[in-house]
Amino acid sequence: MQLVTQTKVTELPMGSILTPKGFRAAGVHAGLRYSKKDLGMILSDTPAQCAAVYTTSHFQAAPLIVTQESIASEGLIQAVIVNSACANACTGDQGLKDAYQMRKSAADKFNLKELHVAVASTGVIGEYMQMDKIEEGIKMLEPGNEALHSEDFQTAILTTDLVMKKCCYSAVIDGKTVTMGGSAKGSGMIHPNMATMLAFVTTDANIDSSDLQLALKQVTDQTFNQITVDGDTSTNDMVLVMANGTSGINKLSPDHPEWDVFIEMLSKTSESLAKQIAKDGEGATKLIEVEVSGTKSDDDARMIAKQIVGSNLVKTAIYGADANWGRIIGAIGQCQSAIDPSSVDIAIGPIVMLKNSEPLAFSEEVAKEYLSNAFIQITVYLHQGEGKGKAWGCDLSYDYVKINASYRT
Amino acid sequence: MQLVTQTKVTELPMGSILTPKGFRAAGVHAGLRYSKKDLGMILSDTPAQCAAVYTTSHFQAAPLIVTQESIASEGLIQAVIVNSACANACTGDQGLKDAYQMRKSAADKFNLKELHVAVASTGVIGEYMQMDKIEEGIKMLEPGNEALHSEDFQTAILTTDLVMKKCCYSAVIDGKTVTMGGSAKGSGMIHPNMATMLAFVTTDANIDSSDLQLALKQVTDQTFNQITVDGDTSTNDMVLVMANGTSGINKLSPDHPEWDVFIEMLSKTSESLAKQIAKDGEGATKLIEVEVSGTKSDDDARMIAKQIVGSNLVKTAIYGADANWGRIIGAIGQCQSAIDPSSVDIAIGPIVMLKNSEPLAFSEEVAKEYLSNAFIQITVYLHQGEGKGKAWGCDLSYDYVKINASYRT
The missing domain is CATH 3.10.20.340 (ArgJ beta chain, C-terminal domain)
Known part of the structure; x- marks a missing residue:
C-alpha cells in the first residue's frame, strides 16, 4: 500500500479519544509516582471491537500477555486500564498475577467481563507492582466524557514525556460522520528503563475485530514502526484500537466502498501520534x-x-x-x-x-x-x-x- | 570456532609492524592536513602473501576497488600506501582514476609491479583527492625499519584518533619464532564523515594468500566485526595482512600441526587492535x-x-x-x-x-x-x-x- 495522498479525512484539532461517541475516560493519582497522575482508563459504553499490536521484544511484559488473552477471547474490549511508573516487566509469575489482578479489579468495579478488559503498564523494568495502590486507584476512577477527562487520561499514561500526545480525525462514510481519536505516550527515559510507547485509539466506526486488526497491522508498519528515538525496543510497547460502532454506519471491511477512507483516517491518526512521539524524544530539539x-x-x-x-x-x-x-x-x-x-x-x-x-x-x-x-x-x-x-x-x-x-x- | 583460550602466543609490548623480519615503513606530511603526517606506507622486502577484508557498505570507496584488484591478481602485495584527510569515497570515475594513479606512483618510485601495491584512504567523503600533494608525498617516502619509522606510519594513518594503535605478538612454530605486528586507526569523527577503521598486519609467517584469507575471515568475525562505536559503517573500512615468509617456517595451512597457534596469534593481534579502536571511540571514557x-x-x-x-x-x-x-x-x-x-x-x-x-x-x-x-x-x-x-x-x-x-x- 502507498501512503494515502487523497484527503477525505478532516482533522479536528480540539478533539480527543472522547470525541467518538460512546467513550469515557479518567485519570487519577494512585500514588505510584510522587505527585503526577499515574493511573488511567478508557471505558466504552458497550464492548468495542478491538485490535492491538505489541512489542517484538522477547521480554514481553506481563500486561501484554494478559491483554492478548482478553482480545483473543471474543475480539471485544470495553475498558483499558493503564498505569505509569512501573512497567511490570521481568517480574516473573508475580508480575503476571498482578496484571491479572489489575484486570479483575477494573472488571469488578465497572461490572465488566474480565475478558473485556485490557491492561497496559509503563515505567521501570524489574520492579514489582504496588498492588495496594493500584487497587485503591481503580476505586477512585470515575470516567466521564468531558475534555477534562481525556486530559486526565492523557496525563496519567505519561512518564517523562514533556507534552501530552493526542489527535482526532473525522470522515464521512455511508453518508454518516465517523470519528477517531488517539492518545499516546512516548519514549522519554529520565528514569532509566522507561522506554515504552503506548497508543490508544477510539473510534465509533463499525468494524469487526479481525478487519480492524488487518487495518491496524498495515497502518502500524508505515507509522508507529517507522519512528525511532534511540534504536532500543521496549518490553511494553502496545497500540490498541477500540471501535464501538456507535456511528451507525454499515460494517466496514476491505470490500466496503469506503474502506480506503477508514484506512486513511487510521493512518492519519497513527502518523500524527507517531510524529508527536518522535518530536518529544528525550533531549530532542528537532x-x-x-x-x-x-x-x-x-x-x-x-x-x-x-x-x-x-x-x-x-x-x-x-x-x-x-x-x-x-x-x-x-x-x-x-x-x-x-x-x-x-x-x-x-x-x-x-x-x-x-x-x-x-x-x-x-x-x-x-x-x-x-x-x-x-x-x-x-x-x-x-x-x-x-x-x-x-x-x-x-x-x-x-x-x-x-x-x-x-x-x- | 571458539575463542582460543590456551596461550602459546607471547605479547611483545615494544614491538610493532616492523618487528616481523623483512618489513619497512614510513610516514610523511604531504600537506593534505594542516600539520599532522598524512601519508604512510608499509614495504615488504619481497612480495608478501596477502589477505584483506573490506567494508560491507554499498558505497565502497575507490581505493578498496583498486586494492581488491591488486590482491586478486596474484595474492601478493609488496607495498601498501595510505593517506588520511580524504576518503576518496563517493567521488565517481575521477576518484577511481586517482586511486589507480596513487598505486602507479608508489609502484614507480619503488620499482614494484602495480598489481603488488595496495592503497587505502580515510577522511572526508565526497571530496576529490589532491593528487599533486599525494604525488609529492610519495616522492618523500623513505621507508626504514627503526621504531621511529613504525611510529611515522602509525601517525600518518590517524584522523581524529587520540592515540596510536599498535600491537605485536610472537609464537614458536616448527621450532622457529614467528612474529606478527599490527597498526590501526579508529573511528574518530571530529571532522564529519571520517568514520574509517583501517588495520594493517605484518608477519614473517609462511602461508599462501588463500589460507591467509581463510584465517583472516574467521578471526575478523570474532574481533574487528565485533566492535562498534556508533553503529555506523564506513565506506572505507579495510583490514589487510601481509605475510612475507621470512621466518623460515614450513608453509602454514589448516593441515599444519601448529595452525591453531597461527590462528591464535592473528586472533590476539586483531582483538588487541579492535579493543584499542573501541577504547578510543569518539568521546569515549570507558x-x-x-x-x-x-x-x-x-x-x-x-x-x-x-x-x-x-x-x-x-x-x-x-x-x-x-x-x-x-x-x-x-x-x-x-x-x-x-x-x-x-x-x-x-x-x-x-x-x-x-x-x-x-x-x-x-x-x-x-x-x-x-x-x-x-x-x-x-x-x-x-x-x-x-x-x-x-x-x-x-x-x-x-x-x-x-x-x-x-x-x-
Whole structure:
C-alpha cells in the first residue's frame, strides 16, 4: 500500500479519544509516582471491537500477555486500564498475577467481563507492582466524557514525556460522520528503563475485530514502526484500537466502498501520534522526517528511511545544523537491500546535495539556516523502482546523554 | 570456532609492524592536513602473501576497488600506501582514476609491479583527492625499519584518533619464532564523515594468500566485526595482512600441526587492535566488553553481545556509572535469534543482577564503584547451549555529541 495522498479525512484539532461517541475516560493519582497522575482508563459504553499490536521484544511484559488473552477471547474490549511508573516487566509469575489482578479489579468495579478488559503498564523494568495502590486507584476512577477527562487520561499514561500526545480525525462514510481519536505516550527515559510507547485509539466506526486488526497491522508498519528515538525496543510497547460502532454506519471491511477512507483516517491518526512521539524524544530539539523513494519495494524504502533517521551520526549532525550528507550515504550504504551506489539523489530540505551520486555545490549558509528549523526533511531518491516510505525521529543532543546517564531515582 | 583460550602466543609490548623480519615503513606530511603526517606506507622486502577484508557498505570507496584488484591478481602485495584527510569515497570515475594513479606512483618510485601495491584512504567523503600533494608525498617516502619509522606510519594513518594503535605478538612454530605486528586507526569523527577503521598486519609467517584469507575471515568475525562505536559503517573500512615468509617456517595451512597457534596469534593481534579502536571511540571514557554465552550458536552470542554494546541506552548508563540492567534486557529482547526470556543471567563486573530472569538485590554503591572503572565487563548467560562470543564498544558521552555536532572544517 502507498501512503494515502487523497484527503477525505478532516482533522479536528480540539478533539480527543472522547470525541467518538460512546467513550469515557479518567485519570487519577494512585500514588505510584510522587505527585503526577499515574493511573488511567478508557471505558466504552458497550464492548468495542478491538485490535492491538505489541512489542517484538522477547521480554514481553506481563500486561501484554494478559491483554492478548482478553482480545483473543471474543475480539471485544470495553475498558483499558493503564498505569505509569512501573512497567511490570521481568517480574516473573508475580508480575503476571498482578496484571491479572489489575484486570479483575477494573472488571469488578465497572461490572465488566474480565475478558473485556485490557491492561497496559509503563515505567521501570524489574520492579514489582504496588498492588495496594493500584487497587485503591481503580476505586477512585470515575470516567466521564468531558475534555477534562481525556486530559486526565492523557496525563496519567505519561512518564517523562514533556507534552501530552493526542489527535482526532473525522470522515464521512455511508453518508454518516465517523470519528477517531488517539492518545499516546512516548519514549522519554529520565528514569532509566522507561522506554515504552503506548497508543490508544477510539473510534465509533463499525468494524469487526479481525478487519480492524488487518487495518491496524498495515497502518502500524508505515507509522508507529517507522519512528525511532534511540534504536532500543521496549518490553511494553502496545497500540490498541477500540471501535464501538456507535456511528451507525454499515460494517466496514476491505470490500466496503469506503474502506480506503477508514484506512486513511487510521493512518492519519497513527502518523500524527507517531510524529508527536518522535518530536518529544528525550533531549530532542528537532523532528526529522526522512522520505525515501525510487526503491524496488515500499519495504526497502521504509527500511532505508528508518536506518537514516536512526543513525547517531545523522542525528548529531542535525543537532549541530551541519549539512553533512556523507553521513546519510553512510547510513544508506549499510542497508541490507540491494542498492545501485552510482545513482543516488539526496536533498536536505529544498537543497539537493547529491544527484546521481555526484556531489553538487551548495551554500553552507543556506543549508545551515534550513537546518536551524525545528522540522527537518531529508529526501532520498534511488532510481530503482516505484517503492516509497517515510520514517521519523529526532536529533541527538547533549540532553539525551544527560537524561540517560543520570541515576535511577 | 571458539575463542582460543590456551596461550602459546607471547605479547611483545615494544614491538610493532616492523618487528616481523623483512618489513619497512614510513610516514610523511604531504600537506593534505594542516600539520599532522598524512601519508604512510608499509614495504615488504619481497612480495608478501596477502589477505584483506573490506567494508560491507554499498558505497565502497575507490581505493578498496583498486586494492581488491591488486590482491586478486596474484595474492601478493609488496607495498601498501595510505593517506588520511580524504576518503576518496563517493567521488565517481575521477576518484577511481586517482586511486589507480596513487598505486602507479608508489609502484614507480619503488620499482614494484602495480598489481603488488595496495592503497587505502580515510577522511572526508565526497571530496576529490589532491593528487599533486599525494604525488609529492610519495616522492618523500623513505621507508626504514627503526621504531621511529613504525611510529611515522602509525601517525600518518590517524584522523581524529587520540592515540596510536599498535600491537605485536610472537609464537614458536616448527621450532622457529614467528612474529606478527599490527597498526590501526579508529573511528574518530571530529571532522564529519571520517568514520574509517583501517588495520594493517605484518608477519614473517609462511602461508599462501588463500589460507591467509581463510584465517583472516574467521578471526575478523570474532574481533574487528565485533566492535562498534556508533553503529555506523564506513565506506572505507579495510583490514589487510601481509605475510612475507621470512621466518623460515614450513608453509602454514589448516593441515599444519601448529595452525591453531597461527590462528591464535592473528586472533590476539586483531582483538588487541579492535579493543584499542573501541577504547578510543569518539568521546569515549570507558572500554566496554560484553561476553555472551549459553546460546545455541557462537553467531547468536556474537550478535547479542554486539546488540548490547551498541545500545545507546546501555552506553549512556555506563557513562553515568548506573547499574541499569533493564537496558541490557531491552537490548537482548530485540535480538532476532530465539531466546528463552525466563532464563537469563546478567552480571555487571562481579555483581550478578539477574539470575534465571529473577532480579537479585545488590548494593548500588558497590555497583557504582565498579562502573567508575575505565574497563567495564558485562556478562550474559542464556542457558540454551554452548555458544559464546564477545563484543567491544565504548560509552556515549557529552563529548560524542559535541564532536559529531560540530561543523565540518
